[in-house]
Amino acid sequence: MPATRDDGGTRRVAGGRHSLHNLWRLRRYVRPYAGQLVWLVLAALASTGAGIAVPLVVRQVVDGPIAHHDRAGLLWLGGLALALGLFEAGLIFVRRWVQSSAAMGMEAAIRAELYAHLQRLPVGFHDRWQSGQLLSRITSDLSVIRRFLSFGLIFLIVNLLTYVTVVVLLVGLNWPLGLLVGASSVPLFLVSRRFTRYYLTASRRMQDQLGDVATLVEESAQGLRTIKAYGRRPQMARRFAGSAAELRDTAVGKGRLLARTSAEFDLVPNLTMAAVLVAGTVAAARGALTIGELVAFVSLQLMLVWPVESLGWIIANGQEAMTAADRIQEVLDTEPEITDRPGAVPVAPGDTAGAVRFEGVHFGYPGTAAPVLRGVDLTIEPGETVAIVGATGSGKTTLLALLPRLHDVTGGRIMLDGRDVRDIRLDSLRHVVGAAFEEPTLFSMSVRENLTLGRPDAGEDEVRTALAVAQAGFVYDLPWGLATRIGEQGLSLSGGQRQRLALARAVLGRPRVLVLDDPLSALDVHTESLVEAALARVLQDTTALVVVHRPSTIALADRVALLQDGRITAVGTHSELLASVPAYRAVLAATDEEAGPDAVPAGEPDRTAAPVVGEWGLARS
Numbered sequence: 310m311p312a313t314r315d316d317g318g319t320r321r322v323a324g325g326r327h328s329l330h331n332l333w334r335l336r337r338y339v340r341p342y343a344g345q346l347v348w349l350v351l352a353a354l355a356s357t358g359a360g361i362a363v364p365l366v367v368r369q370v371v372d373g374p375i376a377h378h379d380r381a382g383l384l385w386l387g388g389l390a391l392a393l394g395l396f397e398a399g400l401i402f403v404r405r406w407v408q409s410s411a412a413m414g415m416e417a418a419i420r421a422e423l424y425a426h427l428q429r430l431p432v433g434f435h436d437r438w439q440s441g442q443l444l445s446r447i448t449s450d451l452s453v454i455r456r457f458l459s460f461g462l463i464f465l466i467v468n469l470l471t472y473v474t475v476v477v478l479l480v481g482l483n484w485p486l487g488l489l490v491g492a493s494s495v496p497l498f499l500v501s502r503r504f505t506r507y508y509l510t511a512s513r514r515m516q517d518q519l520g521d522v523a524t525l526v527e528e529s530a531q532g533l534r535t536i537k538a539y540g541r542r543p544q545m546a547r548r549f550a551g552s553a554a555e556l557r558d559t560a561v562g563k564g565r566l567l568a569r570t571s572a573e574f575d576l577v578p579n580l581t582m583a584a585v586l587v588a589g590t591v592a593a594a595r596g597a598l599t600i601g602e603l604v605a606f607v608s609l610q611l612m613l614v615w616p617v618e619s620l621g622w623i624i625a626n627g628q629e630a631m632t633a634a635d636r637i638q639e640v641l642d643t644e645p646e647i648t649d650r651p652g653a654v655p656v657a658p659g660d661t662a663g664a665v666r667f668e669g670v671h672f673g674y675p676g677t678a679a680p681v682l683r684g685v686d687l688t689i690e691p692g693e694t695v696a697i698v699g700a701t702g703s704g705k706t707t708l709l710a711l712l713p714r715l716h717d718v719t720g721g722r723i724m725l726d727g728r729d730v731r732d733i734r735l736d737s738l739r740h741v742v743g744a745a746f747e748e749p750t751l752f753s754m755s756v757r758e759n760l761t762l763g764r765p766d767a768g769e770d771e772v773r774t775a776l777a778v779a780q781a782g783f784v785y786d787l788p789w790g791l792a793t794r795i796g797e798q799g800l801s802l803s804g805g806q807r808q809r810l811a812l813a814r815a816v817l818g819r820p821r822v823l824v825l826d827d828p829l830s831a832l833d834v835h836t837e838s839l840v841e842a843a844l845a846r847v848l849q850d851t852t853a854l855v856v857v858h859r860p861s862t863i864a865l866a867d868r869v870a871l872l873q874d875g876r877i878t879a880v881g882t883h884s885e886l887l888a889s890v891p892a893y894r895a896v897l898a899a900t901d902e903e904a905g906p907d908a909v910p911a912g913e914p915d916r917t918a919a920p921v922v923g924e925w926g927l928a929r930s
């Protein structure tokens with residue numbers, strides 16, 4: 310289950326086996342690097358082998374050349390120990406060099422797929438998920454997995470093999486002492502088992518809380534103006550401090566658990582070492598063990614200290630990777646609900662007349678009880694412009710979003726030229742249906758890139774025409790003209806400028822069908838009338854569905870549809886509805902009051918065959 314906006318209750322910690330399975334499922338990203346990983350493990354084993362061989366050489370030195378005063382033998386064996394040391398160092402260097410590039414490659418591949426999947430997921434998914442949660446998954450969770458694949462996993466294999474090899478050698482050197490060392494694995498196993506039980510939960514909690522903190526930072530950065538304007542800085546700071554404190558407490562608890570367990574892991578080899586020293590000295594005194602064997606035994610046993618001490622860290626790293634894999638798979642396992650149906654066909658703008666029909670359309674947002682739309686029937690003829698009017702929250706934006714399939718209907722269907730939009734290939738549908746929303750999003754790219762988002766191949770003339778329609782000629786006056794970088798981290802534009810750019814972007818695609826969600830709301834009266842005049846020309850041969858919040862925008866429409874209680878309750882020209890539908894008059898009066906005096910433009914042409922301005926007066930009275 311995703312961590313949703315009301316996520317407290319929906320989060321859960323997957324069971325250990327389930328988490329391990331999720332980590333295992335990431336193996337396909339490891340596959341391209343399998344060859345490198347095999348070499349990595351071999352290099353790690355060879356370097357550890359060289360390390361293990363050194364104490365055995367030391368035994369030969371002590372029992373041979375030192376005991377017999379053999380200088381030549383000492384030089385030879387000393388040279389061998391040096392060569393082994395250099396060999397080990399060289400292999401460690403090679404392993405680290407290769408492992409970082411392999412791990413980075415795997416991390417980049419998972420990140421690319423996660424991002425692509427997020428793009429495929431519908432708007433509804435992004436409505437439900439906190440963006441900070443997604444951000445933390447694509448950044449910190451992936452780093453945890455990289456650390457595990459590049460270090461944790463390799464050391465887990467190498468340390469386990471080292472442990473087994475050294476214990477076998479120790480048993481070979483002196484079996485009673487060797488078995489004593491081997492028996493120390495029992496407390497190690499018990500400590501690890503208890504540790505894993507608690508650490509997995511703590512690590513999931515911390516990664517979720519990290520996502521919460523990221524969400525708060527993101528919200529605060531985006532809403533900084535509002536926070537400052539309302540003087541809510543102290544409250545927001547307290548809210549953030551609360552979340553940060555929770556994160557800190559979890560991290561401290563997790564750190565303490567690791568510290569306690571690491572101390573227990575440390576204790577085991579040290580106690581074993583003490584026992585071996587006492588028993589080994591007694592055995593050497595009795596002549597059951599040579600001094601060289603005792604030195605080799607202790608030196609070999611010392612080689613177990615690091616693998617055992619690092620066990621806590623490796624298990625912790627593995628558990629964090631398991632929870633990170635859970636969190637990543639939660640996203641990857643979410644199926645994109647809005648996809649091409651089997652047999653969906655592509656449509657081309659040139660072959661599309663643009664007849665749109667809503668037939669008994671129902672829609673409700675997931676997780677909400679009451680449907681927003683409850684049987685919408687509406688026909689829009691090719692080239693016709695229909696304005697949607699309705700009280701605030703009546704579902705106008707929702708209705709528009711259904712046409713390009715930003716959401717899918719939950720009942721009924723929407724037809725484009727007699728074909729259900731779900732039977733049209735999504736990419737071509739969105740090419741044919743252009744959209745501009747009330748709150749336009751501009752990306753941190755140049756003006757040109759923002760404009761040509763839907764038509765990267767658009768020529769200079771087309772760009773110029775689209776900018777003229779949207780009265781967005783101001784872009785030529787920006788410091789670097791169309792090459793000026795805007796959006797986040799770029800030049801800031803006013804609300805009206807952003808809206809005009811978004812409108813230019815929508816008309817540049819030359820879509821056969823346009824959905825415009827009050828695209829002129831942020832414009833001043835003068836600019837609005839200029840945009841309307843230019844837009845009216847574009848709309849002449851385009852089917853358009855325009856949500857109207859400002860009464861003046863109705864001038865663009867051939868007909869008006871009134872949305873009430875989830876249904877279209879009246880359709881007609883503006884004058885017809887004004888004359889015969891009291892609810893229409895009420896909605897307009899309410900909207901007009903909200904919009905204020907600026908909403909009434911002077912001398913607007915009325916495409917609905919009635920003088921808009923005069924009738925606004927009538928509507929208001």
Ligand SMILES: Nc1ncnc2c1ncn2[C@@H]1O[C@H](COP(=O)(O)OP(=O)(O)OP(=O)(O)O)[C@@H](O)[C@H]1O
Nearest residue numbers: 436674677681699700701702703704705706707708
């Ligand atoms: N993502 C969402 N999840 C759940 N409910 C939503 C979501 N978006 C909108 N709603 C609800 O759906 C209803 C219709 O919203 P919508 O934005 O379509 O109305 P609208 O007529 O365009 O409103 P306005 O005129 O204020 O822009 C509202 O009750 C709103 O709370």
